[in-house]
Amino acid sequence: MSEQLQFDDKRSRGVERTYATRDIVEQRRATLEALALRAGERVIDVGCGPGYLCAEMAAAGASVVGVDPSPSMLALAEQRGSGVELLQGDALSLPVEDGSFDAVVSTQVYEYVADIGGAFAEVRRVLRPGGRLLILDTDWDSIVWHSSDDARMERVLRAWDEHLAHPRLPRVLPSLLRDAGFTLRRAEIVPVMNLGYARDTYSANVLGTIADFVPGRQGITLDEVDEWRDDLRSLGDDYFFSLNRYLFVAEVS
Secondary structure (H helix, E strand, C coil): CCCCCCCCHHHHHHHHHHHCCHHHHHHHHHHHHHHCCCCCCEEEEECCCCCHHHHHHHHCCCEEEEEECCHHHHHHHHCCCCCEEEEECECCECCCCCCCEEEEEEECCHHHCCCHHHHHHHHHHHEEEEEEEEEEEECHHHCEECCCCHHHHHHHHHHHHHHCCCCCHHHHHHHHHHHCCEEEEEEEEEEEEEECCCCCCHHHHHHHHHHHHCCCCCCCCHHHHHHHHHHHHHCHHHCEEEEEEEEEEEEEC
């Protein structure tokens, strides 16, 4: 079962805080390096969220369009500054002309999209011949999160899987890209690792999002969620979190 998160004002602000952490700042650095934008190229960010990556691509000299289905996210992205065109839309219906972009970038989005084939067909529609697609998504089976109760942690993570259409998408992306008419040019891991509990980390921020989502799933009660969250926060220097994001760059064949 998948019940996607709804990005209202509160949740969008939470994503904005998470994307400001040093972990996601480093993720954007790796994304920009792999994308290798050239000045003047047109790039569309599918699922642009609060707009950090859009702003950095514009600062690198690209012509940037950010697309997101959430008005709350677009409002936050607008605050990142000028130089980016922001449009409401989604991965299956990009509100732009055919063959009008040199690159498409999408980070932490396609794992939410049930119709991957339709999403990739839409990418091909908007890309120019030889255009490239950068995808970064998470395989949530890669998570390592130290806890004093491993069984409870396993149940929480399985309940968290329910917020996605494809919680293990990266392991099948190479074949899905090939089937959609793309040639894979680059693949790498972008890890997130937090040693010691600190509020300005990716995992400390996502902990609250998970705690809001999982009650009532996999038989998890509110009391269990509170115990789970309190346990992790109490670990201090013994706190350990690791997660792999997977980055792929492909070209239209």
